[in-house]
Amino acid sequence: MAEGGGAVEEKITMMHGGGGVFMNMLIRGHILPRFDAGGPEPEIPAEHMPDSAVIDGIAFTTDSYTVKPLFFPGGDIGRLSISGTVNDLTVVGAEPLAVSCGLIVEEGLPIRTLDRILESMAEAASEAGVRIATGDLKVVEKGKLDELIINTSGIGVRSSLLDANLESAGRSLESRWLTPLNIKPGDKIIVSGTIGDHAVAVMTAREEMGIRARVESDAAPLNGLMREALKVGGVVAAKDPTRGGLAALLNEWAEVSGVGIMVDEERVPVSEQVRSACDILGIDPMDLANEGKLVLAVAPHMAEEVLQSLRNHPLGKRAEIIGEATKEYEGVVVRTGIGGLRYLPMPAGDPVPRIC
């Protein structure tokens, strides 16, 4: 940007928070270059923007939750905040140890509302077997905040199942953590269930959206589900498709691994309710955020067994192998129902702002 004169000043837009191209540009252009110094070297390169950093063997992550409204079918900001942070630790191959609770509250919020949300955080933490160990409370004047923001950060330690899991891949890997760097052509891509549920649930809770699907958010801590997959073995990369959905996740994997990804659209599980909501709104379910789904890249010979292990867990009943890594294409390619091929681009941002 040119200084002074008649230059147009660049400003933050909603798209910068959308988990897609604009957010990545801001993070890669303005944030990471300034922070890349000092202290011990991270075990997963920061430029790949892993869901958790690993420093001296400790997995460490942070997420702020600005979801609107605070309550939606299947969950609330409390459940979301614990699940999201537990999942960020889970997907690098860590077992969550503790999370923090940073509450930023608008003056005037009923204490009863806060109580419900705290209760929900406690329940989700108990599901995940993780302690809410430290916290902070700030209050902002009425009109200067939209009810409540929660930041949860988390720490975790290397899962005791990870070494054996990686060994089962049967080949040498780039990283001893779960990262897309490990993906090679032939690896199968598995999603643990239907996509888009969280985004549609939040949209229905916003009265202005005009859709009334009966869909519940999938918000859930996934460390238990992940343990089942790791016990089987052969998992080389994992991630939960939050902002920007499966489209952002797969594009990130293709970019980091340098390997193309082919997805069979008909095999991607989408509930009928989500499908019709997407049709009405003209949105691709691949772009929608999830808060209780795992995407795994698995060595081909282990994929069927990992799939079965997911399906045997209550949170993975509708798991599917949806595609594979391939050297035939660059980026992400979708085979459509009628047999055609289309590129699936990195979304500019999430179609639904403040989804998490």
Place this chain on the structure above:
Amino acid sequence: MAEGGGAVEEKITMMHGGGGVFMNMLIRGHILPRFDAGGPEPEIPAEHMPDSAVIDGIAFTTDSYTVKPLFFPGGDIGRLSISGTVNDLTVVGAEPLAVSCGLIVEEGLPIRTLDRILESMAEAASEAGVRIATGDLKVVEKGKLDELIINTSGIGVRSSLLDANLESAGRSLESRWLTPLNIKPGDKIIVSGTIGDHAVAVMTAREEMGIRARVESDAAPLNGLMREALKVGGVVAAKDPTRGGLAALLNEWAEVSGVGIMVDEERVPVSEQVRSACDILGIDPMDLANEGKLVLAVAPHMAEEVLQSLRNHPLGKRAEIIGEATKEYEGVVVRTGIGGLRYLPMPAGDPVPRIC
């Protein structure tokens, strides 16, 4: 609170965020009881609300920064956010390892403003020798947030100086971390420099306050200063007097330790500028927030030497022994300049909202 009927609904007030009586009631009444379960037991009891939790040997803390305005004499929200979290790790006896950066940005914030703040975070992290290892970015619609909130969480490991330091106390201690549980009658209370600078600097930056003191915020990472004290030894408790100031800190220490604290008012370092700003506004400097000061409880035979070590460090030049723990009184008692005694109560909240 009675349910339904004509009951008055309890709501969050600005005082709940003020670091005093109201905040403690909310945390002890609504938050801690719900979170006290699951995962490994913390090494410092949660009910004492330590600045950092210690879980499986890892110190872990979180703080959100809502300071207004974003820039003030001597610092900005970026410097503050790194310093505050580094200091929370430091005061339990940990050496900071990494911090996170959770940015919550209002739509429309100039990217140039964000750049200045990120630069400032990087500088403070470099001063502290700590890596900004992980982050998150959320954007909220214009009018739904006041420019920018930053959450920084931090992880640390036990300082290599801590064991020898505790041994130098020359007595058995309740905790192997720095906590007020360790305080015994006779321990000297040391403050590392002038108090109230941060609060007055922020107040002068708010045009509506009508005071024009030339005071700079003390916001600084204190792990280097703390190292000097720990090298000497005999430090049994430490804390930085943020929201609620020295008054809240000392009352918390008296409550947790069950030992009274006597402070000699004339020995508490206060700059002339802060003193006169306080006179104009009718505020006690003891209630004002600091972001670059340490308060230490030190075994009596080590206190003079610790004092000298602080004074030899650029951040501790105006350190003073301001009082001592005593069994003669309960709570916190101040000996005034004219020789009288007054109780110093736990403040209801910070006199300056959104100070950090």
